[in-house]
Amino acid sequence: MLGRIDHIGVAVEDLEASLQLYAEVLGMPVVHRETVAEQGVEAVLLDVGENHVELLAPLGPDTPVGRYVAKNGPGLHHVAYQVADVEATLAALAAAGTRLIDETPRNGIRGSRVAFVHPAATGGVLTEIVQPAEEH
Amino acid sequence: MLGRIDHIGVAVEDLEASLQLYAEVLGMPVVHRETVAEQGVEAVLLDVGENHVELLAPLGPDTPVGRYVAKNGPGLHHVAYQVADVEATLAALAAAGTRLIDETPRNGIRGSRVAFVHPAATGGVLTEIVQPAEEH
Numbered sequence: 001m002l003g004r005i006d007h008i009g010v011a012v013e014d015l016e017a018s019l020q021l022y023a024e025v026l027g028m029p030v031v032h033r034e035t036v037a038e039q040g041v042e043a044v045l046l047d048v049g050e051n052h053v054e055l056l057a058p059l060g061p062d063t064p065v066g067r068y069v070a071k072n073g074p075g076l077h078h079v080a081y082q083v084a085d086v087e088a089t090l091a092a093l094a095a096a097g098t099r100l101i102d103e104t105p106r107n108g109i110r111g112s113r114v115a116f117v118h119p120a121a122t123g124g125v126l127t128e129i130v131q132p133a134e135e136h
Numbered sequence: 137m138l139g140r141i142d143h144i145g146v147a148v149e150d151l152e153a154s155l156q157l158y159a160e161v162l163g164m165p166v167v168h169r170e171t172v173a174e175q176g177v178e179a180v181l182l183d184v185g186e187n188h189v190e191l192l193a194p195l196g197p198d199t200p201v202g203r204y205v206a207k208n209g210p211g212l213h214h215v216a217y218q219v220a221d222v223e224a225t226l227a228a229l230a231a232a233g234t235r236l237i238d239e240t241p242r243n244g245i246r247g248s249r250v251a252f253v254h255p256a257a258t259g260g261v262l263t264e265i266v267q268p269a270e271e272h
Contacts, residue, residue, distance in 0.1 A: 001163040004185025005141050008215050010261055018259045025232050026258075027137040048217060049140025050186065075260030076212040079144050081184060096161050122162075123154045124211030125146055 001089060003082035006130040007045065007052035011065050011077040015042060015057035018074075022046050022053055034109045041065050043109050054080075054109075078116075080128035086113045089129050093117060105131070137225060139218035142266040143181065143188035147201050147213040151178060151193035154210075158182050158189055170245045177201050179245050190216075190245075214252075216264035222249045225265050229253060241267070 012018040022028050028046035035042045040063025044055045056077060058066030068077060083089040086105045094100060101116035108114035111133030119126045148154040158164050164182035171178045176199025180191045192213060194202030204213060219225040222241045230236060237252035244250035247269030255262045 002184055005144065005187040008141065008144065010259060012259050021257075021259060025229070025234060048138055051141040072208075073260050075255070076144075076215065076262075079212065093161070098161060119211070121157075123146060123148055123157060124209050126212075 001083070001092060002129070003084070005051050006080040006082045006128075006132065007054040008076060009054045009056055009078040009080065009126075009128070011069050011072075011074050012055050012057050013069055013074050015044065015055060018055050018057075019044055022055065028053060032110055035059070036109060038106075039064070045109065078126035078128055080114070080130045083129045083131055086115055086129055086131040090115050137219070137228060138265070139220070141187050142216040142218045142264075142268070143190040144212060145190045145192055145214040145216065145262075145264070147205050147208075147210050148191050148193050149205055149210050151180065151191060154191050154193075155180055158191065164189060168246055171195070172245060175200070181245065214262035214264055216250070216266045219265045219267055222251055222265055222267040226251050 023030055023046060028048050030044060031047050032045040040059045042057045042059060046053045056065050058069060060066055061070060065077065090100065090105065099118040099121040101118050105113040105115045108130060113131040115129055117127040159166055159182060164184050166180060167183050168181040176195045178193045178195060182189045192201050194205060196202055197206060201213065226236065235254040235257040237254050241249040241251045244266060249267040251265055253263040
């Protein structure tokens with residue numbers, strides 16, 4: 001049902017410092033940068049093998065990632081798996097009784113279609129499924 | 137310097153329940169199971185694309201993963217990236233001034249050689265580098 005890890009989401013406090021760390025010290029190429037106002041984040045995507053690291057900087061304290069950082073500090077926020085058909089995967093998960101955050105997909109970065117599974121259904125791990133845009 | 141995501145490590149409280157979730161509900165094949173007494177965990181590896189999910193159940197409360205679960209609850213514990221040469225990568229990270237947990241590699245599961253970078257050096261993300269055994 002799930003394909004490779006699309007990305008891990010990392011909640012950061014200081015986007016430029018984190019970017020310098022991941023790009024310069026760890027050597028990951030930056031491939032995309034986007035502000036997603038509806039999710040309250042500025043996101044930067046870096047390549048690592050066929051996978052990505054997504055740095056997430058909150059646009060303010062009263063956003064999901066802002067509240068996460070205030071409570072837990074910066075660090076691993078979620079994991080995202082690639083799927084061929086996000087609607088079909090959501091339907092299969094719902095049919096298996098899996099608790100979802102998103103009953104229907106929403107728009108992700110780079111034209112992807114995404115949905116979040118509730119961490120209560122996945123052992124405390126905030127889990128995203130991603131149907132990449134055709135060109136990625 | 138870093139290759140694809142080898143695995144994400146997930147700290148769990150109930151290994152059988154988590155295994156059922158990842159194997160049955162999310163459909164990931166189990167490929168390996170090993171007790172690593174020196175790290176105080178029972179580990180199960182599942183395939184997802186070219187990557188893996190590593191479920192980590194503490195062997196007792198007074199272990200690194202046991203203390204993590206007591207403090208944070210179950211959830212995302214670390215991320216591991218593949219490298220061709222763990223010694224060379226450690227040397228490069230140290231030369232860049234990166235704070236390490238392991239100055240020299242230790243034995244990981246399935247015959248791998250691994251080392252941990254300190255989360256203070258990676259924006260709060262416990263980061264592992266993994267040189268897989270030849271056959272994996």
